[in-house]
Amino acid sequence: MFELLNRIHGTADLKALYPEQLPQLADEMRHYLIETLAPIGGHLGAGLGVVELSIALHYLFNSPQDKIVWDVGHQAYPHKILTGRLAGMPTIRQYGGLCGFTKRSESEHDPFGAGHASTSISAAYGIAAGRDLNHEGYHVVAVIGDGALTGGMAFEALNHAGAHNNRLLVILNDNEMSIAPNVGAMSSYLARIITGKPYTQAKDTAKRILGKLPGALDAAKRLEEHVKGMITPGTLFEEMGFRYVGPIDGHDFDHLLPTLANCKELDGPMLLHVVTKKGLGFSPAEEDPETWHGLGPYNVETGIPHKSAGCPPTYTQVFGNTLADMADHDESIVAITAAMPAGTGISLFAKRHPERCFDVGIAEQHAVTFAGGLAVAGKRPYVAIYSTFMQRGYDQIIHDICIQNLPVTFCLDRAGIVGADGATHAGMFDIAFMRNLPNMTVMAPKDEAELKKMLATSRKINGPVTIRYPRGNGYGVDISSSSVLPVGKAEVLEEGSDGLVVAVGSRVRDALSAVETLRKEDGRALTLLNLRFIKPLDVEAILSHLKQGKQLAVVEEGIAQGGIGQEIAVAALKSGWSGPFIHIAMPDNFPVHGTQNELLRDLKMDSQGILKQLRDH
Numbered sequence: 001m002f003e004l005l006n007r008i009h010g011t012a013d014l015k016a017l018y019p020e021q022l023p024q025l026a027d028e029m030r031h032y033l034i035e036t037l038a039p040i041g042g043h044l045g046a047g048l049g050v051v052e053l054s055i056a057l058h059y060l061f062n063s064p065q066d067k068i069v070w071d072v073g074h075q076a077y078p079h080k081i082l083t084g085r086l087a088g089m090p091t092i093r094q095y096g097g098l099c100g101f102t103k104r105s106e107s108e109h110d111p112f113g114a115g116h117a118s119t120s121i122s123a124a125y126g127i128a129a130g131r132d133l134n135h136e137g138y139h140v141v142a143v144i145g146d147g148a149l150t151g152g153m154a155f156e157a158l159n160h161a162g163a164h165n166n167r168l169l170v171i172l173n174d175n176e177m178s179i180a181p182n183v184g185a186m187s188s189y190l191a192r193i194i195t196g197k198p199y200t201q202a203k204d205t206a207k208r209i210l211g212k213l214p215g216a217l218d219a220a221k222r223l224e225e226h227v228k229g230m231i232t233p234g235t236l237f238e239e240m241g242f243r244y245v246g247p248i249d250g251h252d253f254d255h256l257l258p259t260l261a262n263c264k265e266l267d268g269p270m271l272l273h274v275v276t277k278k279g280l281g282f283s284p285a286e287e288d289p290e291t292w293h294g295l296g297p298y299n300v301e302t303g304i305p306h307k308s309a310g311c312p313p314t315y316t317q318v319f320g321n322t323l324a325d326m327a328d329h330d331e332s333i334v335a336i337t338a339a340m341p342a343g344t345g346i347s348l349f350a351k352r353h354p355e356r357c358f359d360v361g362i363a364e365q366h367a368v369t370f371a372g373g374l375a376v377a378g379k380r381p382y383v384a385i386y387s388t389f390m391q392r393g394y395d396q397i398i399h400d401i402c403i404q405n406l407p408v409t410f411c412l413d414r415a416g417i418v419g420a421d422g423a424t425h426a427g428m429f430d431i432a433f434m435r436n437l438p439n440m441t442v443m444a445p446k447d448e449a450e451l452k453k454m455l456a457t458s459r460k461i462n463g464p465v466t467i468r469y470p471r472g473n474g475y476g477v478d479i480s481s482s483s484v485l486p487v488g489k490a491e492v493l494e495e496g497s498d499g500l501v502v503a504v505g506s507r508v509r510d511a512l513s514a515v516e517t518l519r520k521e522d523g524r525a526l527t528l529l530n531l532r533f534i535k536p537l538d539v540e541a542i543l544s545h546l547k548q549g550k551q552l553a554v555v556e557e558g559i560a561q562g563g564i565g566q567e568i569a570v571a572a573l574k575s576g577w578s579g580p581f582i583h584i585a586m587p588d589n590f591p592v593h594g595t596q597n598e599l600l601r602d603l604k605m606d607s608q609g610i611l612k613q614l615r616d617h
């Protein structure tokens, strides 16, 4: 079934094929991806959309000498297959398996690692500039999606590269989708280019010439002048110093091969606009690219993603519902997402209050300052962004929100271990980077009911607030209450005189289980505090439960350095306490990928790990 695909152990095997065989290879690769990901899930739609583009790139360029930089890296599955990683594909995103994104340590064909969006042009231009300083001659290609092009970094890089003459090919893979439908003026502009005259002309030119030629590669040699003719003057990219070529059909080798071959010959910065369809070849993914962007296991025959029946709602769902409900009664509430309406749970808000919901594109920095502006205009902005992507907006949080003490609430989903997305997506720094900001209040709920209460509490705080909560399902607890919590007060869950455990948010349940086991099995009675507020810290409760000479443990799902455990330890020492201190937190390295449970187990942060550490110290 995979006659050609099974021959591909590296790029040399691809280059040994005739151009006429490439459509069959593309077909096989699509089937392989659809089947291989069915039991394990992953990023399917984007990869299906760039099968031909990936094949054409590796057919014509010589990786690893030539450098191909994929933006985000979620679409790089075909690239992985073509660069010797076919056998590893069934392990992708699983513990010990291939990474779901490009990763330097995984392959010499991944010149620049990714996971976060909009970095490819900067990285590729840096490589090209370095190459030229070294007087080397290889090619550098950045492949960026239309979604990733909404990110500020992409524009910063275009602005920089377009003013210089280094040879750099930027391929804009335009499928009119981010995770959700793409947004913004640039997206509309690209759509106008595609539907406008220049696109028709470019397509016609390519077709007319190619129709007369025998093989695509021979055609390439003779097409240079014509491809030059495809350069469209007057586009925004041309004005920014890039030669603009396209748009071309990204699924047609007769367009891709000659155009790319000619782009290789031209000097200076160049942008090739390629039009593709996300999810191509699998009708459920073509029809609903948002669902099929990235998902868990699915049934190939029915095209239906597996649903785990009877699971409690996710934190994301509870957040989305609660915020939409709050906005029903409070006209001032507005919601902001940076291109992730479904992932953050903002979609429901968007349906109920479309005029108060803003999708700003992959633009976390702008999202933060935009929220600041809304706050100045009397609104109560809720900015829903994954913990890892909030890293992008840090200066804005300080400069635009905290210094001015504006009432903006940051709702950080996927805080802590995220699992299959691995190091690039781990939400491990937000406790450290939010808790040190003057004016900021930081909360972490122990369950979904507390998340709801924290949202209600945030409305009462007249300044910046952060609420961090984990990826995945809640515990199925009663979520009917919207009571407001006393600000800065911890909750006592267990009391005992043999020591104190302070647990934060997502680690409270497992800490409780460990404390209960210690009481039952070892006869050791520890006090357990659910911290609730990382800032302001409830020093009074902590000191009042400390026992001289007895254990003090802090459990938090974040990096230990700069974690709240450090502040608690200092407060304890200052008070004159001495005794064994255990900081159960993430160590000073980046996590691998796997399930959340596998990673928590490895880090000794699940209930068994916490129990063992409390016992051993």
Ligand SMILES: Cc1ncc(C[n+]2csc(CCOP(=O)(O)OP(=O)(O)O)c2C)c(N)n1
Binding pocket: 046, 049, 071, 072, 074, 075, 115, 116, 117, 144, 145, 146, 147, 148, 149, 173, 175, 177, 178, 179, 278, 338, 339, 340, 362, 364, 389, 392
């Ligand atoms: C800084 C950042 N914010 C958000 C995301 C989440 N994200 C991953 S892929 C994606 C959409 C990318 O769209 P596009 O570049 O057009 O690629 P496509 O999936 O359409 O091929 C988003 C928003 C991210 N990876 N990085």
Ligand SMILES: CC(=O)[C@@H](O)[C@H](O)COP(=O)(O)O
Binding pocket: 043, 072, 074, 115, 179, 293, 294, 343, 414, 418, 421, 471
């Ligand atoms: C590529 C990317 O950054 C997103 O697609 C991310 O993988 C989504 O993660 P969730 O599945 O946690 O929403």
Ligand SMILES: [Mg+2]
Binding pocket: 145, 146, 147, 148, 173, 174, 175, 176, 177, 178
């Ligand atoms: Mg896209």
